[in-house]
Amino acid sequence: MIAALCEKYGPPENLVLREMPDPAPSSGEVLIAPARVALNFFDTLIIENKYQLKPVLPFSPGGEFCGRVVALGAGVKDFVIGQRVAGYCSYGAACSRLVLPAANLIAVPDNVSDDQAAGLFVTYGTTLHALRQRADLRKGETLAVLGASGGVGLAAVEIGAAMGADVIACASSPEKLRFAQDFGAHDGLDYSVEDIKEGLKKRTAGKGVDCIYDAIGGAYSEAALRAMAWKGRFLVVGFASGEIPKIPLNLTLLKGCAIVGVYWGEFVKREPQAHLDNMIQILDWTARKVLSAHVHSVYPLAEIAEALNVLKRRQAQGKILLSVRQ
Incomplete structure (x- = not known):
């Protein structure tokens, strides 16, 4: 070989x-x-x-x-x-x-x-675990995806839309936002020119976002968390920016929200049947062209x-x- x-x-x-x-x-x-x-x-x-x-x-x-x-x-x-x-x-x-x-x-x-x-497996498996087992995402909730045009971000856009969420793609250029919207995002926010906190608040009529999917980390994490709705869930998926943010914990108190870790590799080991069920769902969605x-x-x-x-x-x-x- x-x-x-x-x-x-x-x-x-x-x-x-x-x-x-x-x-x-x-x-x-x-x-x-x-x-x-x-x-x-x-x-x-x-x-x-x-x-x-x-x-x-x-x-x-x-x-x-x-x-x-x-x-x-x-x-x-x-x-x-x-x-x-x-x-x-x-x-x-x-x-x-x-x-x-x-x-x-x-x-x-x-x-x-x-x-x-x-x-x-990795991007879609991670994302369905994040949105299903960790966030308990519900139909009609808002989901903001940071880095929405990358592999894991695109998976979050597609699966979020498949689960009935109102998906807001967040990325660093108009081209990346158009790409994410082609695959199911309902709205877009270019964080290279627009403040994330104010932009997400505006797009949710001041309510804030129910769920944030963050595989980027860095400076954008805290700004996005400040746009969280009451009892929202902030999903820590990864740190593609190379920087692990330090979040002021008083924000979780003021918003009654949760910061939730997503460690898919450990989930696969500890909950193999739930992982298998997730993959069966993902393959079915792909076969039916719900996922690209x-x-x-x-x-x-x-x-x-x-x-x-x-x-x-x-x-x-x-x-x-x-x-x-x-």
Whole structure:
């Protein structure tokens, strides 16, 4: 097999392609040939040793994929050789052969493409967990999405709209706002020219926002929190800006609101059935074209450095994928 390897920590340009022996599945495991591997912002952090997950060197980045079953370990009953599957693995997917426990995989419906299925776990899985289990988002509530045109932001726009929320996309340019509105946002706020607090208050007739989805962090977090409605929920999803904000806790007292952490990776481990139910819902929505699972671009595995740099520069609108030879 061929794998993109991080052999020393550093920028994407440090990654190398290596030929390696094919792995073999043990009991309860499945050998997969990934066709598409989705990259996420955290992949840019893992390879620089700046993420909470710290794999032993050498390792491959890539935490989600879609491919076909090549071989089955003893005791695996739910899959057959040649079947299309998608899955999540934290890291290690940027290769032409991958072994995972069968429990980490889900069958892909015929009317969901490889490109769509590869990118559904991290961004869409995180978002449905955030909005369903953590925020208990209700139909008719307002949802503000910070960084609404990126992979995770776009997922929040689409899933929020699918759940019946009034979605306000927040982004840094008119082009990004138009993009988010093409995928279900009902309104937009350009925070490069408009104050977030005043803008969100204006768009909610002074009431404030019921739910804020923040995968950006930095200076915008506190400003958005100040536009929170009574008993609102502020979802802490990530810190793509590179800055972890320090929130004045008196704001939660004055607004009776909650700051809620969203740690999808731990949720998957602790509540596997709820995670599976979420993924079944996401695949169903995708099959019925409720969700687009929009792809920004697809790069050959050999161009993984450029693909990761697009994420680092925050230029992606939708998912960044790798194409892997079979």
